[in-house]
Amino acid sequence: MVIEHSSAFAMRCPTCGRLEVNQLNIFQLSGNKTHRIKCQCGRQKVSFKRKGRKFISIKFYCIICDREHVTVIPRDEFFTKNHLNVLVCPNTELNLGYYGSYLLLREELNRQQEELNSIANEMGFDDFNDPEIMLEVLDHLHDIAAEGSLFCECGSHDINIDLFSDKIQLLCNNCNSSLVVPASTREDVDLLKNKDEVIIKMSKKPGSSKDPKINI
Structure with a gap:
């Protein structure tokens, strides 16, 4: 050696x-x-x-x-x-x-x-505050979902996402409830990594699509 x-x-x-x-x-x-x-x-x-x-x-x-x-x-x-x-x-x-x-x-x-840059370009990450942080948050959310631990209080695992410059909005396709996941700082990544599950709280008004401003 x-x-x-x-x-x-x-x-x-x-x-x-x-x-x-x-x-x-x-x-x-x-x-x-x-x-x-x-x-x-x-x-x-x-x-x-x-x-x-x-x-x-x-x-x-x-x-x-x-x-x-x-x-x-x-x-x-x-x-x-x-x-x-x-x-x-x-x-x-x-x-x-x-x-x-x-x-x-x-x-x-x-x-x-290079891999991060390639993924960022493919997904249109140019407008994100921090593309690397956004990718890490998305990756961890994917891992949580793969374990069956990303779901809505209504019982649905059918979740859609909307990407913003500094956050990810999770949307329940069954009851339209939503949850905001911050994705702009290292603290946002660390906070999510300490979570074993992510649960979308049901909106007070059934069928409402208004963001309840819940952060994890």
């Missing part, structure tokens, strides 16, 4: 949502020193520390669980140039970041950005 003396790391800030690529070298993780990475906004995202001679301990804040996790990985895995590894939440196995080869990391982030 070929070992590099540096590694790249990328993880979204749990406070502002900014995605930054940081590089670490072998000297920053020497001895018993703890190397901390902060976002430009000042929030600490992650810390690294050697654990013995062959392992590295990674302590990071998880926006899914709203708490810190610690994972221990082989040192050779962290500094390899042959792979790009995924940092996941140990409870949900959701992707929170990447570490490994800088070149592979840049390629993956560029691929994701």
